[in-house]
Amino acid sequence: MIAVVATIYGGVETGGTWCVCALGTGPQDLVALEKFPTTTPAETLGRIVAFFRAHAAPRAIGIGSFGPVDVDPRSPTWGSVTTTPKRGWQRTSVAPVIRDQLGVPVAFETDVAAAALGEQTWGAGREQPSLCYLTVGTGIGAGLLIGGRPLHGLVHPEVGHLRLPHDRERDPFPGACPVHGDCWEGLASGDAIAQRWNAWPPDLPDDHPAWALEAEYIALGILSIVCVASPHRVIAGGGVMERATLLPMVRERLRELIGGYLDAPVLHDLDRYLVAPALGDEAGVLGAIALAIGVASERDQGLPSSPTRRSGPSPRT
């Protein structure tokens, strides 16, 4: 058993490629941060546990994981990765292992929900009652916060597998998703861009037709998120969005797609509605720290100690 220091929190982002561990209370107060490749579950979970054992033990740990994951606190497989294509990680328990080995309360979310929480707490989503954090990188995913809580339902948002209009005359590429072909991720992820143009996205010049097509698909996907969940702000991150000329193109196309129908002043000023992340690569691990602060606060208030109490549905009043 390691000593518990009450005011330090742990954050873990287990990404598909990299794993990040941090200790602290926020972006201005990180006492340790370590990044290492996500390899096998045993090795990766071992390094996470070792990171925390090497430092002061946190009051609680938040985990944001690549998915799909089981975030249902009533489920016997809560805290695990489920049907991922990532080799060796199918049906892998993550949160219970960390909780049991370190003996601290643990909160568990998708990596994108954690990033949304990080941006809401310290970044581009402050003071927004609801929020979508979208990542367009190797894949496409989104975390939604409603009233400060990650939206869970039957599973969690899987926006990458939305089906969108695909004009095969303009874009004959059949799509890169092994399951669905031309779903959103199959058309617009970094992998899809690379396969379609046979080039690494950062190597495509700003005036390459790839970018207008990409703006089309990203705008269509964001429109779906707006029509269903109507978040107060959308933060678009991920490697593909690092192309500086892309976000303004997406805004312009989204404006056309909305067509003046949705009646909210901010939708007439998409510069404020659809924004870049403020925390960069650290949104996920910082959001994981925010999750840890939340779960510790609930324990302190004596609320029921389900593993992810803060992320369960709010009670019916």
Place this chain on the structure above:
Amino acid sequence: MIAVVATIYGGVETGGTWCVCALGTGPQDLVALEKFPTTTPAETLGRIVAFFRAHAAPRAIGIGSFGPVDVDPRSPTWGSVTTTPKRGWQRTSVAPVIRDQLGVPVAFETDVAAAALGEQTWGAGREQPSLCYLTVGTGIGAGLLIGGRPLHGLVHPEVGHLRLPHDRERDPFPGACPVHGDCWEGLASGDAIAQRWNAWPPDLPDDHPAWALEAEYIALGILSIVCVASPHRVIAGGGVMERATLLPMVRERLRELIGGYLDAPVLHDLDRYLVAPALGDEAGVLGAIALAIGVASERDQGLPSSPTRRSGPSPRT
């Protein structure tokens, strides 16, 4: 001033065509119900007020309105219809008029959010932590409940204006939406079916190709709702869904579209996931009564008396 009887609640559904008023505490206990055409705002609101004045005054009134509506309790135009195409109803205050003329607390929601609440309280959505009530009729709309509360964000769900794959070889119809052309509603509402086939939908036989196409579009739209909000159950109502052969076709196509990717047992048994309403035409007005019960309960508990306290975002914990 009229006498207040503590245990009776009022429900109002202001639909685009019909308005329904009811008094009672639930489907087994309706003491009065009246239905009349939705005409001008002045006449319609006058009849609503007259209905309640003619009976014992309710403890509170819930209103489910056709939209788009302003459901933001912090907004100066809370409780009004906003950009509707319905003649005479643009920017019409509804809830404040009823509240002020009858002097009782009022809750205000979209008609589909009210229907979702009715089905969750007494119908096909019982015990579901989250729920989508979809209506496919003259238009297409959806109400989403998360943890028992209607989902609001910047506005409210506007699923009718989703953009979906539209194979113009299979379906050359350009779409019926005056703003967006071939959005979901433009392709799949009752009006779209009527325009495409030049026939009233109830007159099309079960083996007409209209129904396979309709199943395609409804499944694609539901897939969007599942990928973004992941509700625990989808209830599909509205006039078009009354075609008994349609729902099984939608389930079959939805199963294909999911492709086994989303990992939840109920998605392998879509008969339990995608269901018909249990309350029929009365879901909306019963849900409005549930809204009234909710707002009265909050008043009794001394919670802050914003006009729709029950439907605001849950507090960040």
